[in-house]
Amino acid sequence: MTSAMSVRSAADGEQTAAGRTASAKTVSRGAVPSATAGHSKRIARAGKRGPSAVPYFFVGPFVVAFVVFILVPLGMAIWDSLFAVKRSGLGFGGGGREARFVGLNNYIEALHNQAFMSGFGRMLLFGVVQVPVMLGLSLLFALLIDSSLVRFKKTAQVMVFLPYAVPSVVAALLWGFLYQPGVSPIVKGLKAIGVNADFLAPGTVLWSAANITTWVYVGVNMVIIFSSLQSIPHDLYEAARIDGASEFRIAWSIKIPMVLPSLLVTLFMSIVGTIQLFNEPTVLRSITANVSSDFTPMMSVLNTTMTMKNQNMGSAMSIIVAVVAFVLSALVALAQRRKKD
Template identity: 45%
Template sequence: MTATTHAPKAARRSSKAKRSDAAKRENRTGWAFMAPFALLFAFVFILPIGWAIYSSFFRQVVSGGGAYGGGELVNQFVVLENFRYVITSGDFWAGVGRVVIYTLIQVPIMIIAALALAMIIDSFVVKHISGFRLGYFLPYAIPGVVASIIWVYLYNGQISPLVKGLAALGINVDFFADNIVLASMANITTWTFTGYNMLIFLAALQAIPHDLYEAARIDGANGWQIAMKIKLPNVRSAALLAMLLSIVGTIQLFNEPQIMQTADPGISKSFTPMMMAMNTSQGTLTPSGDGPASAVAIMMALIAGVLAMAYALVERKVNEE
């Protein structure tokens, strides 16, 4: 009886050991496949962030020299002095204010336009969906710098066929005027990213079960009622995601003002925080160097993190309803 009793126990232990060995092999295989990505991710993402945080505690100062100058630049540990400079900088907060105004102008227009395009493509009115989808998405395939150069050409009053055409109609527009320049930048971003956000909405719309549409039609609902009562409520999560990506993107506003600065000297080197960071690192703003520039970038990253947390809270509240 004792041998008979111990045999099943030994068999179970052997079976568990085999399963454990198989699980370990699977884990090792998974880590082996993930290792190239993890190394590349650490190299191009984690290490630069770590270096930026390290650099933010240093500032370049002149060491040595005499009464007539001279000396050399050395990195000096300044604790939180770079962050104090950023927090108390009027230029930094003025740039943040411009970005906020830009966001209030651009993001709602782009999200509404992307949602409208997605709903049109998803409806039965539009045929040859692939052509429309590709056409709306094509501007996103154009690099941001190239898109900005194209629109700066179209904004230039001396050579632009757009400006000349509007002037022929009696409409004189200066796209670089102080009260219009932000809207001009917003137009570039909207033209570039509307198709990208449209795909987010279109994916959410196509995930809605078509049984809901059929049931609504049986109950007598028309196309407008289906769109308002079924489609819109089911794309709330997609709308929140698109808004988060758009808001975080506007915080990094750089290409449009940097390119437009070549045609409009009124756009300062600290027009946006990202321009301020780049020009600080290149030495065209004071204090200069990697330290103050890293502090500017980290402050903007913190603002982006706060917005991401707000998005998570809003998404949780929406999903609970």
């Protein structure tokens, strides 16, 4: 009887093992594919619902603002520039005003406007001198703060950046006080040592405005360049020092080439700012007669539109300024792309 029970127990064990093997095969062959199939069905259902609206929710405000504040005014300016107002009567209440389509006549007249084109000449001269000086100072300050020569780096950054916190109009007012011969401590100090300086003379007032712009914007450009310097691996500096390179050689051969993309970004912003030069000469115009109402292209646009009440001509001038800004910006962007390639 004992042997019979042992035989039966062995048989039951074999059946149990066979059942476990079969269930394992079922799981390996059926359960996993069914789970994978269910996951695929969920992905398919999610794909049928279409793309999520979340990205459009974040991009939407920018698109609306761009259309309302950029494209619509630009389209209106282009439309107004194609017309001219013709007045009839003697201007004593009789007659009227009629807008007539003139095509490109406003653009042709604007390009033949001596005051408007002289403003472009001053703007180009301003940019050719002021932009390189400003970017050179920004690069110099960034390299000095990044080097081991400056101990209190955070304090130095704040001191250089602080003028940017002053609005450009307020900065122009402050420097205008320092330029006036009667009250300027700078003029009085130079006169005490035998130097007669007139910062508001016809030949120097443009560079007085350039000094204000440089003083305001050196700091923000320095921060951009300094941030780019912080992203350079310090292993390159250590390897150069092991090879015997001096700090000047490291700055010239490693740091400056590595921050060229940031320099191109600051150059792009500086060119756009030069084309839009308005605040500094407008403030200086209130303290000197050597700054005319058409001193810069933007001042000429305002004078034509508001003082001369010629909105159509002002629109044509603004479009010309926008085209010049676009061309110069495109040249800088093309140079940046070639540098990356």
